[in-house]
Amino acid sequence: MFKAFAQAFRTPDLRRKILFSLLIMALYRLGTFIPTPGVSASNVNACLAQQESTSVLDMFNLFSGGALMQLSIFALGIMPYITASIIIQVLRVAVPRLQDLHLEGQSGQSKLTQYTRYLTIFLAILQSTTMITMAASGQMFPNCPNEVIPNATFATYLFMVVVMTAGTSVIMWFGELITERGVGNGMSLLIFTSIVATMPMQLWDIGMTKGWLTVLAILVIILAVTVAVVYVEQAQRRIPVQYAKRMVGRRTYGGTTTYIPLKINMAGVIPVIFSTSILGLPPLIAQFGDPASGWVQWIGRNFSHQSGWYMLTNAALILAFAFFYTSITFNPDEVSDNMKRYGGFIPGYRAGKPTADYLRYVINRITTVGSIYLVIVAILPSIIMIPLNLGPNQMPFGGTTLLIMVGVGLQTVKEVNSQLQQHHYEGFLK
Template structure:
């Protein structure tokens, strides 16, 4: 405990770090206050009709409850995240954007602008769909087209303002702004889920002992997730000696850290998008709702849904790792800098070696990721309420673990740079597995 208070004292002594943490907390407070400001023209009765189940429940968690409250920040940063992913995929598939990514600072600025324009377009479409699905036109005010037009502008402005807050946190605060905003939204749901589960166990079945067992299990799942997020396979790289003047360069052994889960949370997001199709088909084709297989696929707690969900995550993990980790580029960069892997010839042999290592570590990484993704469904079967079950795994838990580790690593870097002890007595905190957004933007945790 003494070590903890000493560390807090050291953090407060560093003026730059103190200002950055204060700025971060202030910006996050602005975001949380805004999440309770309701859209103009929406009464309590209308807002209470909002639905946040299934995939919408996950989006509501990312938005800190703003989605179900029909807030001006209801869409949060998700349109920006979607635009960033689209731009990232375009940079891989379209030569024009791939060339732009290699143009240095000017290219990154261009792609950043493209991302913002695409964010506005996505936000307008999602805002119109959100108003139609969350706010039922029962009153005369809602039947007026001006209501939809006005609140579409408000929701778009809200998303752009949240995006601006995220950029300000990154520039003036500590950690990745967009990731922290998502993390705060998720954490905001934890107290309510905790209280609901406590009441469910103490007044219903299970009792206090069962609730304590659930907390211990949650801690175990968090530790397991940290292992997956932090797990790396190091490849030794030897650099040749070079004598320049009176100085010697190279001749040292370094390591290329390859993440066990290089794809991060993206495979879960892609798989969830596909698993949402059966529920959509049921809503559009009521006659097909009698199909037993379709019913099972649409039920997130069924064994068929979770089996297919896990298989899709494994497939998407391999797919996303293949397009984000370029073994050939790594081998070329190594050769250009006079580096080589001991016992492996430079060139194609090095590419094959790195690709083989990536393939071997991706399999256990994808299986572990699939297990984490289906844990919420498994704990729901034993009586855990849906909101609390979401913290046992899936996208929300991986984001929480990743963002916390990344922020702590940045704080520790500030401490070590000024010759203070780090946050841990032994070892050092390493950053998370970030999912890079579009070029020109900082990595995000989605």
């Protein structure tokens, strides 16, 4: 990996792309520290000093690089875009028009991207309104006597919503700039930047409170889990495909052998995000209830990260969402029809329905292994917290964190290697 980046910096075109990407990432991090107009930064910092974990807010805060709890102009981060992308993908199953656009190629994909942008703006308005309301009512910072929004007027709230929504639009633009003019994967790199930026401070806090041996143990665990995640994320089940020979004039086409690469974890990190979001809603709702009521106390007992009930429910949701999302992203019937159209077949299986049934059988077995892997990675941090005596907001990594970091890192290295090969081939031909 380091060799690839060293070669990239020696290539002028790639060096410009890498430096441009780093500049955009630096601008993104700078925006996370600029408070939204109307917010008292000193009062927010005072409230953060006594803030406790609130599950779903922690996840949003993680993806925003700590900007959410600081109520900065980039407070919403990239989460509205991620949510909009997931919603558009899920709606492809229910809305035939969206599925038709998906099959139209580049023009259809451009339309879907435009719909995703519109939905992102709509979700940003909803989320910014919710977060501002929670901050003004004291639900975002419970038991904090300081007012984070001193001038609580309708005009102030409206201006804050506009600024936060505009911040989400700028982040979306940053991601597209990195994708078009940088090293690619712009949105993923911005998420990667947010996650990595908060880890050193968390490790420092653990070292000061729990001791540096605890930090060393966490680093060893991160390294071991990262190696395991890289191994599984790179694993593939290759389905052999042969193409029959056909004569066109005096030329022979086809007769080649290739394969369909099926990843073990085809759903990626999406099932973990779904599950965490759903399980984070009850504690968020409970903040609006009476602390002495029974249902609020029951949620407090059973929705902590170290609760056995929470872990079992989280595992069940991850398993369900892994199968659901894989069924959306991989259609055996569509793959079988494409193979049949171009004269391809899997050895031992006839083209058409038998091929689709075989692919469905294989993908179900692969998804079973991949979903179990996701469950292990997701609940491992909660188990590790117990012997290390760490609170839920002290753990510097989680299953979602590691999956995103490793996945984005691997994809970025592949992009750099691909562009290096293009430059190499260009020089060779010249």
